[in-house]
Amino acid sequence: MALENTLIQEKLTQKFGNSVTNFATMRDIFTLEVNKDKVHEVIQFLKDDEELNFHFLTDLAGIHYPDNNVDEQFALTYQLHNWIENTRIRIKTFLNGENPEVQTITDLFLCSNWMEREAWDFYGIKFTGHPQLKRILNMDEMVSHPMRKEFPMEDGGRTDKDDRFFGRTPVNC
Amino acid sequence: MSDLLLSPEQRYAKIIEEKRNEDGSELNVLNLGPTHPATHGIFQNILLMDGERILEAEPTVGYIHRAFEKIAENRPFYQINVLTDRMNYCSSPINNMAWWMTVEKLLNIEVPKRAQYLRVIVMELARIADHLICNSILGVDTGAYTGFLYVFQFREKIYEIYEEICGARLTTNMGRIGGFEREWSDEAFKKLNTFLEEFPVAWKEFENLFERNRIFIDRTVNVGPISAEKAMQYGFTGPNLRAAGIDYDVRKAAPYSSYEDFEFDVPVGKSGDTYDRFCVRNAEVWESISIIKQALAKLPDGPYHADVPDYYLPPKEDVYHNMESLIYHFKIVMGEVPVPVEEIYHAVEGGNGELGFYLISDGSRTPYRLKMRRPCYIYYQAYPEMIKGSMLSDAIVILSSLNVIAGELDA
Structure with a gap:
């Protein structure tokens, strides 16, 4: 018997109350929001609970x-x-814009390290408690965090590519 | 500050010093890579060696990082396909199809049966190409060049089939939203049939050369084993996971593109060592051949792409002579087609495991965020642990058997 979404929701609300919110089914995936202080606990619960048994971390995206x-x-x-x-x-889980910080889950899943x-x-x-929190794909000397939206993809001084001529602005590109 | 945050050189210098004071042993630091001919790609590992044995390793990744996720945030959906080509370039059609399927899932497009079957055929061809390279290169790394020479010409044949389908060979950019860009030519089917006749013979011969070969067994059995539990913890998927004994396969777990119509087995290994990984890939090639044969036998007639004028470019000659086509052409190119606001995750069984696209759409012509779940990136973390205590030459063999592709690792 498949694991019912209602059961997951019931168990989580019973255990965590207001820290878990916005349960929804987005296409084929059941989703929820968790308060950032409870992320570790919720994931640990999902992993260790015998009935839920979410034992594999597929991906983690910022x-x-x-x-x-x-x-x-x-x-x-x-x-x-x-x-x-x-x-x-x-x-x-949503994090603060000035000081994004959350507890690491490397103790639960080794693959979450990288x-x-x-x-x-x-x-x-920042992942507090991470054993080796340093840059991985970019060079160590880099100071910015390039996937943030304010980081331009291309050199702003380029004049040979003017997207305005194609009806595009920075907003609608 | 944790020692792990230091550069490997500094960290190792400490260990070497300690060891020297402790029992007078002389450890060495060896820099393997980034461009070493034995590693087949841009991989750097800084190793701490005790003679021939590896005590510790620290991989440095990112040498060919091209910021695909950033570029994807600035490109319309149909232009992102060329980025996926360059991830796992040994099996680019799988990446291409995975991307189109993600977009189709977002846009709720139903792909015609024929296109789905054609996709299955080309994805399985790509899987054969991928496994063929991995296994034959593993042979080369253990000192057996012959097998590689036998089967490598068949990768050329596969590339010729790609060429008939889409015009390109390595970075294929195959398909469009909703199906394929053109009907497969008779020549493509002819080449495919010839391939299906000739390749199994060569692959059987390749298998015979290796599977019971004393030297090969000595080099691979119990080299770099990983337990099922550990493999799961490290996020292994694909053949490397199945070699450890877990039969997780996305094609079975969440069938896409009509995989449920075909009968195939999921081969599993037992000990998760290099030999098992080799055998699992070998067996998967046979399954792929069988899937292609089934798909060809059952290939339905019908259109090769979905009827979605909002997303599928009209034929060029119509654009000049037909008003609707001109309008659609303009709308697609200028990005004025409706896109739902949604978060989508779609995964396929790539050459190396679960290849997933997590796409957040805010309704504009570009993704708001595209996270690519790249199997190589995730399981390469286990490499330092897997080579700990083994010989340097084994480390090379383990790296090849994991089939880490630099393009997918760094994206």
């Missing part, structure tokens, strides 16, 4: 929302997968 209010300018999504029931779940380093490298999200 996201930048510069237009949100300051407490929600960064987001992290964790995708967990239960292979036995073949159920996926996606957890989203994923968290990638999020640090590209978004500057």
Whole structure:
């Protein structure tokens, strides 16, 4: 029997109350939002609970929302997968824009090590308790976090590519 | 500050000093890579060696990082396909198809059966090419060049089939949103049939050369083993995971593109060592051949792309003579087609494991955020642990058997 979304929701709300919100099914994936202080606990619960058993971390992605209010300018999504029931779940958590910080989950999933380093490298999200939080794909000397939206993709001084002539502005490109 | 935050040279210098004071042993630091001919790609590992044995390793990745995720945020959907080519360049059609399927999932496009079957055929061809390279190069790394020479011409044949389908060979940029850009030519099917006749013979011969070969077994059995538990912890997917004994395959777990219509087995290994990885890939090639044969036998007639004028470019000659085509052409190129606001995750079984695209769309012509789940990047983390305590020459063999592709690692 497949793992029902309602069961996951019930268990999580019972355990975490108001820290887990916005349950929704986005196409084939059940999603929820978690308060950033509870991320580690929720993931640990999802992993260790015998019925839920989300034992595989598929992916971890940082996201930048510069237009949100300051407490929600960064987001992290964790995708967990239960292979036995073949159920996926996606957890989203919002982080502060000035000091994005969240507890590491490297103690739960070894593979989150590089994923968290990638999020640090590209978004500057700090993972407290991470054993080796340093840049991974970019060079160590780099000072900026290039996947943030304010970081331009190309040199702003270029004159040979003027997108305005094609009806595009920085906003609608 | 944790020692791990230091550069490997500084960290190793400490260990060497300690060891020297402790028992007078002389450890060495060896820099393997970034461009070493034995590593088949841009991989740097800074190794701490005790004679021939590896005590510690620290990989440096990112030498060919091209910021695909950043570029993708500035490109319309149909231009992102060329980025996916360059991830796992040994099996680019799988990446291409994975990307189109992600976009189709976002846009709710139903792809015709024929296009789905054609996609299965080309994806399985790509899987054969991928496994063929991995296994034959593994042979080269253990000192057996012959097998590589036998089968490598068949990668050329596969590339010729790609060429018939899309005109390109390595970075294929194959397909469009909703299907293919053109119907497959008769020549493509002819080449495919010839391939299906000739390749199994060569692959059987290749297998015979290696599977019970004393030297090969000595070099690979119990080299770089990983337990199922550890493999799962490290995020392994694909053949490397299955070699450890877990039968997770995206094609079975979440069938896409009509994979549910075909019968195939998911080969698994037991100990997760280099030999098992080799055998799993070998067996998967046979399964792929069988899937292609089934798909060809059942190939339905019908259109080769979905009827979605909002997203599928009209034929060029119509653009000049037909008003609607001109309008659609303009709208697609200028990015004025409707895109839903949604978050989508789509995964396929790539050459090396679960290749996933996590696409956040804000309704504009470009993705708001595109996260590529690149299997290589995730499982390469396990490499330092896997080579710990083994010989330097084994480290090379383990790296080849993991089939880490630099393009996918760094994206």
